[in-house]
Amino acid sequence: MLEYGGPLYLIIGNGIAGITAAEVLHREDPTASIAILAEDIRPTYYRPALKDYLRGTLSEEKLFMHSDAFYQERQIELQQGCVVRIKPAQHRVVLDNGSEIGYQKLLLACGAHPTRLTCAGNELEGVATLYSIDDYQSILRRLEKVRHAVVYGSDPLAIDTVEALRKRKITVTHILPSSLLWPDMLDATASDLILQRERRDGVNVRLEEDIVEIKGRRGRVTGVELARSTPISCELVIVANGFEANCEWIRQSGIACGKGVRVNARMQTGAPDIYAAGDVVEIIDASTGRARILAQWYPALQQARVAALSMLGRSDVALSNTYYYASFLYGVEFAAIGVTRLARTQGVQEVLAEPKAGEYRKLLLQQGLPLGVLAIGNRKGIMDIKRAMDHRVDLSPVQEQIFSADFRLGDWLDQQGVPPLFAPARKREEKHKHGQTASLMPVPERDTRSASSPLTAWLVAQGEVADIVDTEKLYLSQKEAFVVGREPDVTLMIDRGTISRFHAEIRFANGVYLLKDLESTNGTFVNGQRLPVGAAYILKDRDVLSFGSNTRFVFRQSWKDQQAVEPVQQGKLTGGRGVRAAHFLTETSPTVQIKAVTGQLPVPELLICPHCGIANTRFARFCASCSKTLTV
Known part of the structure; x- marks a missing residue:
């Protein structure tokens, strides 16, 4: 059982935010008592890879990040339980069985749940949402009998789901409640570029549409009624239109919440010794001022690291409010940083890359300072723009060259004395001549060269x-x-x-x-x-x-x-x-x-694939990486 005495870091949630924070706490304070309390105590799995699992290109066993030994090796106690209330003044949490557990520092990393439809028929068999591995397993069990699926939503999860179903040769209708894909991030040009790929892949796309009723027979889905167009027959309806934080019980405990738990840059809530990270946290959109739930893997990692260091008493860490997204949208590489959609107001300037087939890149500047960048089809060098954003570098002298093939922004930033982008979270952030601090990212900063180690x-x-x-x-x-x-x-x-x-x-x-x-x-x-x-x-x-x-x-x-x-x-x-x-x-x-080591090395003779450059054993007939024929 969990110990009540001694320094105890208690973490609610066993997802990526929870285990990341636990590992940072253990690394920085190996003698600390750390406990994770969660309803699901299976080893954490890679949620970004669930789309590959649905597509059929990744096996279930490869989804999991850790074995059970992960917790034992780090002396982290993992216990199953459901927290229903916090007593901030007493530094205790209450479980659904009435028992209580004390803590000195508490991290809320209890995640979110998918938004569901509220129309008639949403309880029918064949209506699904996507968040956990169980959701994906449930869909996979049904796919054998599915000929036509309806995917509802504008978010990246909807795009990934449509693509995965088409890979399985299932007919798909994609219904979007808005006129754009991912309207928080993509503008009309970017959205149209991705939607055109969907249409070329045979997807029936319906914009600014809503499901008013899900039809069924004998308890199973048979189709959907739409608000503005003809009904659709289908055997599966997947709702992928955002997430809601698991924060109602937190709100009832007296901790400030909006759409999610409200935190400062050090991931502290309004209650003493209580922190939050991951999908349960509310983020304020810099372009609109609107609160939303990110439900993104890498931001959860960043938040968890900062939260853990803050729990350890570090006052020199803070989360950058410039989030970085990178993924593939229907097979097209995508990245976005900061503000990517902003009405053209006085002082805000759009810098566009030269148009190319399948590519779209845009940089937003305000008085020369970068506000955000959006890249589709080509995201090379985008992190150099983030470096300029984090350090508030005036890019007006080079703004016309930013997207030129022969211009390297990183080299120019080096010449201006701008520090490298990456700095480890456990080190103090260093200020430079622009007066700002580096963002927290997982790659070490470049060492200053000295005479002894040039x-x-x-x-x-x-x-x-x-x-x-x-x-x-x-x-x-x-x-x-x-x-x-x-x-x-x-x-x-x-x-x-x-x-x-x-x-x-x-x-x-x-x-x-x-x-x-x-x-x-x-x-x-x-x-x-x-x-x-x-x-x-x-x-x-x-x-x-x-x-x-x-x-x-x-x-x-x-x-x-x-x-x-x-x-x-x-x-x-x-x-x-x-x-x-x-x-x-x-x-x-x-x-x-x-x-x-001198003489012959114990390296087996290898065949190098002429197609992809990967090494194979000398007995191989086909490359283990690209499956092309190997010639001897």
Whole structure:
């Protein structure tokens, strides 16, 4: 049972916000007593991947982020229970069975639930909403008998659902209550670009329409009656039109709530020692002043980290109010930051990229300062714009060049002395000449080069992964390990099934950067060769790194004075066609004393796929990544 004495951080909710906060608390205060109380105590799963689960391209077991051992290894107590009331003055919560639990610091991370239709017939079998894995499992059980489905909603979840059903060859009618897709984020041009893709895929799109009744026979859905157009026959109705925070019991406990729990920049509620993060939190839209529930994965991660550090007493952390969204909308890459829809008022200027087929990019400026950016079909360099936004950089001198192919905003910002965008949450935010602070993101800031360590290094994303990272340079620290994985609290989180929870790390030691595989399932590769488990590799300029399948980066490094680092003895790789020889090292003590591995390395002979560059065993006939035929 939960302990009542001693320092206790109590977290309500076992979703991404809850477990992220718990992990940060444990990392920063390993002796603390941490407890998670939740109605659903299954290991946390990747909600963004549920669309792939519905599409049939991802198995259920790959949805889960952790095993049960996750909680035991971090000494986090997980208990099932339903909280119905908080006693803020007594620092206690009340469960539905009447029992009470004390806390010193409380985090509300109890999520949201999908908005339902209120029309007649909404209780029929075949009417579904989407939020949890159970919702998706229920739909999957019905799909065998579904020929025609109606999807109602304007949000990204509706778009993902329509696309997933079409992948399964199901006829789909998409009903939107508004004239735009995702009207909080997309303007008319962007919305039309995505809707045209839906229509070309055979989707019947009906704008500014509402369902007035769901028809049924013998308790099952048979069709829908619409307010302004002809009825539709169907066997399935999926409602994907927003979320409502699970906050009614919180409101009744005397904690200020609107559409969700109201918090400040440190994720504090109006009650002492009570914090909130994730889908239960209310966000105020900067462009409209309207309150809404985000229900977005990455903002929940950011909020949870800030909440945890605030619970630990850190006063130097605050959440940036500029949220970053990145995804794919009907197969088209998409990103948006800050204000993307704003009436043209005096002083607000739109900077548009040159029109290209399948692309639309727009930057909003006010007196030269960036307010927001929207990118569809091409989001390269968008994080450099966020860097300028966070530091309130006047972009008027370069605004006509922002979207030019031969202009690199990141380099220009470097010349202006603007700090790198990324700063770890556990470090103090540094101010610079523009008087603002860096936003909290999971990638370490670039170290200031000194005379003793003039080496600077960074990773450059390649291919598909560039759409995930969205910044040209990921700087590597000389003080902390750069960890790649699927865990929320790694340095670079890549939400892909081929990436392990803790996949690989890069450390700086003895004047060189070392790459080490962390016993990943799908391997870490350098120039097409898989690293042996337990070995470390000295990275060289322009090495190509691959984490799992199709997640590639180029390692770059430079010296302030162009002096080379003393090389170590070179090992020999075998079997890779056109692959350079490499340096492998092993650690001999916890102080990272290094010795070179000489002679033949224990690397199996590999076949490099000529189509995608991924390494396969020498017995493979087809590439494990792209399925193309391998030639010997």
